[in-house]
Amino acid sequence: MVNVQPLDSEPRRGEGTQQVDHPTSQVAVFGADKPLRLDSGVDLTPFQIAYQTYGALNAARSNAVLVCHALTGDQHVANVHPVTKKSGWWETLIGPGKPIDTDRYFVICPNVVGGCMGTTGPASINPKTGNPWGLEFPVITVRDMVRAQAMLLDHLAIDTLFACVGGSMGGMQVLQWAASFPERVFAALPIACATRHSAQNIAFHEVGRQAIMADPEWRGGRYFLEGTNPRRGLAVARMGAHITYLSDAALHRKFGRKFQDRENPSFSFDADFEVESYLRHQGSSFVDRFDANSYLYLTRAMDYFDLAADAGGVLAHAFKGTQTRFCVISFTSDWLFPTSESRAVVHALNASGARVSFAEIVTDKGHDAFLLEEPEMFAIVRGFLGGAGKARGLPQNLAGKAKN
């Protein structure tokens, strides 16, 4: 009963969310016989997953790499984004001859459940009402995202992933994959993430949610129906979150105390400093491509994430008996998911007897480093996948292809 056509009811939504039910992507639709059983106990049905693929699946179906996106990312990891017209968010890492080499691997990147780029989320049409779900959409978890991705793999007849890769919320999904479906993940690459959200992480997210819900145009989440748009609340949420993605040093290097288009203070509330005008731009451009309710749902999913709690309070139990090989990467100046969080993963994996390598990369770029041109990260990803590929029996020696 699975087909690849989008739901055909016509959504009523504002700008920036035209991709919700009819994305510029492949779509897998799961009908009433394939509900997504959520952690909340609710069955989400019908639902669809939008995804992009790159490269070709080999005959043994053994070269699939699942890429999991971060909070505000989406499936357009290695192609021009249909809304922003910008390059894919990991196009430096993924492509022919690149560290995640699409000449060797079949890369799949799905939009997460709760997202707004084609996978079912709060902006999607609720078939029971014909209106966007809004806050009637069930609260989802990282485990729900992963469960949905496993259904996508079934749909694609891929039994085992060669590798599962992601940063930030994407890294949480990688860890959840390794915990929920260890036999389906040959190699796992969680980057710049943690096994749980700290109180400070939750606090920052809560401020963002309150900014959205404080916007009168949010209308209890019914803004599509009421013809409003909580742009300002969402922009403030994005601005605040954006600070946490950068290090103090990176902000200083980029902006310092430089004035914007002037030499002296304006003695006004204009964006005097470059960093102010940069943040305002981050806020206002974000709202053109993201749904405010999706932001609420996905931040909530990250806050709820707690792999140890799910394993009876002992993180190592989450990975008990795992055969997956792991490569954990963190960045020295990442204060959102500091290295100590990655070390905790490594210690738990050690305690589980798992194969694990760990790299802490020295950079002043903060959490965002995982999205940036980081040659050391590129080399580690390439090397780890190469070694794992050998162990997996994937063909080696694609001479003359390496570009990074």
Add this chain to the structure above:
Amino acid sequence: MVNVQPLDSEPRRGEGTQQVDHPTSQVAVFGADKPLRLDSGVDLTPFQIAYQTYGALNAARSNAVLVCHALTGDQHVANVHPVTKKSGWWETLIGPGKPIDTDRYFVICPNVVGGCMGTTGPASINPKTGNPWGLEFPVITVRDMVRAQAMLLDHLAIDTLFACVGGSMGGMQVLQWAASFPERVFAALPIACATRHSAQNIAFHEVGRQAIMADPEWRGGRYFLEGTNPRRGLAVARMGAHITYLSDAALHRKFGRKFQDRENPSFSFDADFEVESYLRHQGSSFVDRFDANSYLYLTRAMDYFDLAADAGGVLAHAFKGTQTRFCVISFTSDWLFPTSESRAVVHALNASGARVSFAEIVTDKGHDAFLLEEPEMFAIVRGFLGGAGKARGLPQNLAGKAKN
């Protein structure tokens, strides 16, 4: 022409700002002959300063201690707050027998210019229009705050401060005092502060300002006139700022991932986690005592603060030839004004040949440590003031008075 009566026009303002022109404090009013010349070039006139005093000025007028408050503080440093009914914000530090001993020192704490507790600010009545100033109030700087305080000292016929003490924005004022009026400051105690706001500091403030200005009830700052109240925007600003006042470790110790009144997630957008409900409380209680426009003006003043820039780019020049003795204090877990910023002050003072001592206090309480029960800080303040008092020729040996 200076008198101590408040301006007598009747303000039209909302809840929480009943102290604006008629504070429960002493008030010094400066008429047309005593304008406050602002850095922006504007003369603020008439204006008033609300202040509290504790202890008695000695006959030599040599035992005055000026206490400068932080962004959201006010003059009620050592008495019950007239609005919140809570203890003064430094009542643990200031009082009879306490480190800042009101049996020995005459303590003065004024509300800053731009504030909302009785000193002229954007919520005050603009005598030219009979309406609250709102955004017509001139943009002010930390130097303007200090200039106004110097006028208050003139009014009180106090030539030289025995000591000037403050934390955070209060510490900035202390540094500005030492730079602007070195001959009037015998001893200076800047705590948990910096000589300039970093790009990250500015960024956090800008998010707060945008949260306020995004609230439709802000009405371009004319909310008093329009009978609205940007409570939600101000609360979001406060919530975001509050995270920066605490360390990750303090939040973890205080809240961790504990659920509020339940054992499992609610799968909703209620305040599931204790840290969420704590932040919401911080936001909503703040708006009962603070003016949104004041928040804009004071954060702007902090962003503009740059002592080195005012001294031709060389921080040491700001303190050239100073006779003031300094005690600089920072806290290990303060990431808003990290120890490195205090060290920069100490280095500049060393380069100026100033008498300076420096203490970095080990604590996990973050920036807020300066407001908390910190025995080491108390001991340092007591000791430093005691030594300075000896040098100043203040009477020693108040036997049996020490309580902290």
